[in-house]
Amino acid sequence: MATEAHDVVDLIRTKRDRGTLSTAQIDWLIDAYTRGYVADEQMSALAMAILLNGMSRDEIRDLTLAMIASGERMDFSGLGKPTVDKHSTGGVGDKITLPLMPLVASFGVAVPQLSGRGLGHTGGTLDKLESIPGWRASLSNEEMFDQLRDVGGVICAAGSGLAPADKKLYALRDITGTVEAIPLIASSIMSKKIAEGTDSLVLDVKFGSGAFMQDIARSRELAQTMVDLGNDAGVRTTALLTNMNVPLGLAIGNANEVRESVEVLAGGGPADVVELTLALASEMLRLAGQPDADVAEALRDGRAMDTWNRVIRAQGGDPTAPLPVARETTTVSAPRSGVVLRQDALPFGIAAWRLGAGRARAQDAVQHAAGIDLLVKPGDTVVEGQPIFTLSADEPSRFARALESLEGAWEIGDASDYVAGDPLVAERIG
Structure with missing residues (x-):
């Protein structure tokens, strides 16, 4: 039996005592963990030490490169056109990938969007797209390359060969x-x-009540760390810090978020979804060498919609097919007249999850028609009895727990009490 180069207990002690791991130690650690030599309980102890004591920029770079080295690397250089991707840290109603990918691809740039599924209150892009009859998430590398060459964009599941250690x-x-x-x-x-x-890569790093990290300072630290990692690895990387205190758009769920994305591609849709789509598209195209691209015009003139239809068809979907509709709905109305003062993102995300739009475990199925349609947003004036949001589910028994999670999540008051929220895009990093 071969002798191991390092002792994992020594590495755990080093991080426990706020020390620094060498490149060789990190390379060995990730390889040994992937092989099964380092046990889960040992990696758990190390992960907790990292949570409590942090890592240096060099350690984080070495950790990232070691995880890349655990699997395959893709190479798009043969496409003959620049490639640019976007990653969002996730939030409530965040369907931006859907209109963004065809919008950017319509400018002759390849957009390989390797996406994931939702867990908990944050929705997954693949779950949303699987609302479309016939659409499939799994493509071979050859199919992905062909689609990027012919159509310009793809949204699909990441293969198991990419960073298996991660x-x-x-x-x-x-x-x-x-x-x-x-x-x-x-x-x-x-x-x-x-x-x-x-x-190139643009990161959409969320902060606020519905975000993975609620504190803007922590989100900024995460964004800067990822921008540094990308640029150190030769990937042109920037980040936008964006506000997730209020749900994004009016639809929270799967099929209804697809419907809203198509509205944006048709030149309509909620103002905040359009604003963020255009901001991210401009940033992606700037990195891809097109700083003067008129992204708003590409939404208006139908180019982005044409690309969307081609992408959906290329993956077996029918972009004209009706989307699933829930069997049951219930609507909540305004208890008084006034102005919508508050609409907290996280409780609305939890409510949609309880309706069946999300999953508690990776193996759970989602109900594509389940979700919430917001009929008003903060700052809107309402009258008593006016519908303010609608819940949709296939099983009416789900409504009670969803409504329970929304208690205190929204507020209607006097116009004099309304304070406008922070800008949607707070800052750019990189």
Whole structure:
């Protein structure tokens, strides 16, 4: 039996005592964990030490590169056009990938959007798209390359070969209370994105009540860490810090978020979804060498919609087919006249999850028609009895718990008490 190069207990002690791990130690650690030599309980202890004591920029870079080295790397250089991707840290009503990918692809740029599924209150892009009859998430690498060459964009599941060490560590973090460790979040996201082989990357890092990280300072630290990792690895990377205190758009769920995305591609849709789509598209195209691209015009003139239809058809979907509709709905009305003062994102995300739009465990199925349609937003004037949001579910027994999660999540008051929220895009990093 071969002698191992390092002792994992020594590495745990080093991080416990606020020391620094060498490149060789981190390379060995990730390889040994992937092989099964380092046990889950040992990696759990190390993850907790990292959560409590942090890592240096060099350590985070080495961790990210070691996770990339655990699997395959994709190479899009043969496409003959620039590639640019976007990653969002997730939130409530965040369907931006859906209109964004075809919008950017309509400018002749390749957009390889390797996406995931939802867990808990944050929705997954693949779950949303699977509302479309016939659409499939799993593509071979050859199918993905062909689609990027012919159509310009793809949204599909990441293959199991990309950063397998991350997949193993991600599952462990979820059950050991170490999800929030910024070095582990940053290396998890960026190992997959760098291994994906894109030339450029724009990060949409959320803050606020419905975000993974509620505090803007922590979100800024995460964004800067990921921007540094990308640029260090030769991927042009920038980030936008965006507000997730209020649900994004008017639809929260799967099929209804697809419906809203199509409205945006048709030149309509809620103002906040359009604003963020245009901001991210401009940033992606700037990195791809088109700083003067008129992204608003591409929504108006139908180019982005044409690309959307081609992408959906290329993956077996029918963009003209009716989307699923829930069997049951219930509507909540305004108890008084006034102005909508507040609409907290997180409780609305939890309510949609309880209606069946999300999953508690990775193996759970989602109900594509379940969700919430907001009929008003903060700042809107309402009259007593006016409908303010509608819940949809296939099983009416789900309504009680969903409504329970919304108690105190919204408020109607006097116009004099209304304070406008922070800007949607707070700052740009990188």
